Amino acid sequence: MLPIDPSKKITFQRWISEGDLVIVYEKHDHMKAIKVCCGSVLQNRFGVFEHTDWIGKPFGSKVLSNKGGFVYLLAPTPELWTLVLSHRTQILYIADISFVISFLEIVPGCLVLESGTGSGSLTTSLARAVAPSGHVYTFDFHEQRAASAREDFEKTGLSNLITVGVRDIQGEGFPENFCGLVDSVFLDLPQPWLAIPSAGKLLKQDGVLCSFSPCIEQVQRSCESLRTNFTDIRTFEVLLRSYEIHEGKMECSADDESGSLGSSPCKKRQCSSGRRNGKEKWDARTVMARPCSEAKGHTGYLTFARLKCL
Amino acid sequence: MTEVSVETVSVQNPRTTWEGCSVLLDINDGDRLVFARLSASSTVKIGNKKCSLQPLIGCPFGSLFQVESGSKGPYLCRVTAPAEGDLPEKGDCLFKDESKDNRSLVDDNTAQSLSGEDIEAMRSQGATGDQIVEALIANSSTFEKKTLFSQEKYRIKKQKKYAPRVLVRRPFARSICEAYFKKHPAKIGCLRVDTLSLLLSMANVCAYSDVLVVDMIGGILTGAVAERLGGAGYVCNTYFGGVPYPMDITRMFNFNNEISIRIVQTSLSELSSAQYKNSDQGTENGGKEVTNLWRENGFSSLIMAAPELDTWSAVQELLPLLSYSAPFAIYHQYLQPLATCMHNLQVGKLAIGLQISEPWLREYQVLPSRTHPSMQMNAFGGYILSGTRIFSGEILHQTS
Structure with missing residues (x-):
């Protein structure tokens, strides 16, 4: 999926082959x-x-x-993968994912922790961002889910960048061997406040934490817990509105005089003009856009915070 | 899981400042954002005081400083405990105070018994900003009548004025974009940070990719792509005509040489000219070989933010430079050019997965019993047309 292996990189010389x-x-x-x-x-x-x-x-x-x-x-690509992966849990989509990657300030070489792994939608984008020299350690307490995620990362060729662990992060916290080494932490847990103290121990100074929660009550409690060790606590909601386009054929008519003055027919793309009752008539073709009627109204709140510098 | 080595290689963007590095100064919790370059002689103006940035050199990014007045005038002093920790624990007492309200508060300018001269006198005797804030509270006849919430507001307001704080931020695409969007949105084509993030994701920007960029918004896009490449792969900043577009913003990023050399400015005519043409001009970074490589392999993706170009005609020239199945993302402040471009791409069967999207971003105030969306929000972050180039069947090589 990633261009790290030059022989797999998508170029004009690259053809589909067995095993792709x-x-x-x-x-x-x-x-x-x-x-x-x-x-x-x-x-x-x-x-x-x-x-x-x-x-x-x-x-x-x-x-x-x-x-x-x-x-x-x-x-x-990670974006296409998000649209085709098998949903074992609710997943994050591109608007939240892209915002999380930016705000967690993840660049190649970063060490990132995630919990839970879920269906691995965000994990795939995290891996792209830390590649080639960084690593993502992702944890889920559900053994089978972790195994399926591992299989998926094998399939997408990301297993060198991702380690999936089975662990109850809310109950046990992150493994202590990461202490002070972690650039960013992402939490998607029902009670994120239980994992925040552990995340605070492992992050580098000024490292960034993000917690994704669908409910405002979760955000409220997380923020209270963040206030002891973290600073710059900010909560966002990000959504996408899609547009549909349509080439409309619209009938125009104008008097002889005004036709030459006002709305000039040369502006219109294709005009099939004809005369009727002393008036000029034509069909103007215009591409028009409008928002799609259906959209996601809510995914979750994203709370970001930085570990205080001592 | 227990015995893994977790050391990673991160040469990019060190976590401590150095002389000559670019920093983003966040004054009073986001009230003001200032770009600065640290040197012994550089200064920042806070309120009516000019402070040297010397104390900031060699400190970790994320350090907090407070303006204090010393014998040689105001100076920046590192502090460790940010505001939240100083405040008295609230919690249970929140609702006991519900009976308090503002019915007896009259705005007649008599509540504060300390005068401007008194405060100056305190200062000249060496009082710290925090001491002045405490004195103001002690001498306010109405402070005790306020609810806890408005007491907190009062304290923060006074602290900002008498003990302003400066947070040293690491310049990142995210913070640079936020700062420009707040200060000079027009200089970055009103590109909001969530929109920038989407462009980078939609164009699958990753180490070892070759990203074609049309950046007529000051270099923020080029810089953001280079940051994600981390010194592997290339960002080709291409331009129509003979003059490269300015990309001054890339200097804010603290890129090391390894990353900087991955930014190559090349004219479009050079990219699209015949494959084995001998061009003496070369590109800015002497990347003639790399230009040939791009012609041979195609770019892995395209991001365009070119408000001054006709979107459709530019896309017609750029799309053939992308390898097949390469994703692209085009930013515009207006919908119509993207709608027209999308329609033409559909009709010409040049791309699939076409979508116009508009991001929406809202920030929240989260405080005990006072959580709500921010009163002010930005209502518009621009539009993005995204899609994937397809193989049309006829063209086998980029020779024509």
């Missing part, structure tokens, strides 16, 4: 991650796709099924 992970794109809201394997087939509503046909094609290619249906094959 590809994102099969049907529509923007319909994608699937598949490992390319000679002899395997993908079957969906567009027909049967032979993996063998995909080998040797560039990423981003359109491939056909036996019935002439098509899908695109994309190179995986």
